[in-house]
Amino acid sequence: MLHPRLPLRAALALLLPALLAAPALAQQKPAWFVPGHPPAAHGPVRPAAAPGGPAEPVAPATPLELRLPPAPAVPPVTRGLMPPASVIGVLSVPDVLHESTAYQKADKILAERRQHLNEDAQKEQAELRQLGQQFAAARPKMTPAQIRAKEAALRDRIAASRRRFEDRGRIIQEQGQFALAQIQRTLQLVVQRVAASRGMNLVLQRQAVAVNVPEFDITPQVTDVLNKVLPSVTLPPEGVAPLTIKAPAPAAHPAPAKPARKP
Numbered sequence: 001m002l003h004p005r006l007p008l009r010a011a012l013a014l015l016l017p018a019l020l021a022a023p024a025l026a027q028q029k030p031a032w033f034v035p036g037h038p039p040a041a042h043g044p045v046r047p048a049a050a051p052g053g054p055a056e057p058v059a060p061a062t063p064l065e066l067r068l069p070p071a072p073a074v075p076p077v078t079r080g081l082m083p084p085a086s087v088i089g090v091l092s093v094p095d096v097l098h099e100s101t102a103y104q105k106a107d108k109i110l111a112e113r114r115q116h117l118n119e120d121a122q123k124e125q126a127e128l129r130q131l132g133q134q135f136a137a138a139r140p141k142m143t144p145a146q147i148r149a150k151e152a153a154l155r156d157r158i159a160a161s162r163r164r165f166e167d168r169g170r171i172i173q174e175q176g177q178f179a180l181a182q183i184q185r186t187l188q189l190v191v192q193r194v195a196a197s198r199g200m201n202l203v204l205q206r207q208a209v210a211v212n213v214p215e216f217d218i219t220p221q222v223t224d225v226l227n228k229v230l231p232s233v234t235l236p237p238e239g240v241a242p243l244t245i246k247a248p249a250p251a252a253h254p255a256p257a258k259p260a261r262k263p
Contacts, residue, residue: 093187099223113172192227
């Protein structure tokens with residue numbers, strides 16, 4: 001929130017860079033996902049050092065000396081069933097997404113929407129700069145009350161523009177997550193079907209395997225099946241958040257006809 005007495009030129013200098021930074025929020029692409037695993041949580045953000053300045057030293061954590069109560073006794077565990085022999089498959093999710101037609105189409109549409117957002121932000125910046133120049137030229141002829149009213153109106157315009165572009169960037173990000181969730185849901189089922197068709201009971205990420213032979217890799221088959229069952233995904237219209245879309249109601253099944261009574 002700007003101070004009510006902050007000069008308009010300073011307000012424009014502070015808020016115009018923030019206005020242009022809003023489209024950058026929409027340029028972040030969703031990270032790769034692993035079927036059946038939640039996305040990794042981001043760690044705490046540390047303040048960055050000033051350009052050219054020394055990095056702030058981090059104090060080492062002091063280990064705590066705790067006196068724990070006696071540990072409980074762990075009784076022997078009854079012998080259980082042995083797991084079956086493992087039949088391993090290998091899958092590369094990034095390669096599947098790279099060849100997924102649904103992912104490619106969604107990424108193209110979202111890239112166009114990000115471009116529209118960037119173009120609109122540049123136009124808005126030019127209009128705000130022109131308004132600021134017009135106000136600076138007319139300021140000597142205005143009364144103090146008129147100057148305060150004009151400054152307040154321009155500050156409100158700048159704040160509203162920034163909120164609008166931030167909302168548009170957030171919506172594009174949510175639309176990307178919405179598209180990726182559809183692909184993830186179907187990809188999990190496809191991996192299960194392909195693995196079952198080849199008798200596999202354990203599928204590993206290719207990035208986590210040091211050595212494997214091509215016969216273990218089910219990536220090409222998973223990609224083919226995914227493109228057949230999910231050639232594209234549903235995206236909301238431009239500017240519409242996925243959370244505002246209601247799921248279609250299930251079709252009502254007609255009640256069975258009652259048998260006619262015999263005379």
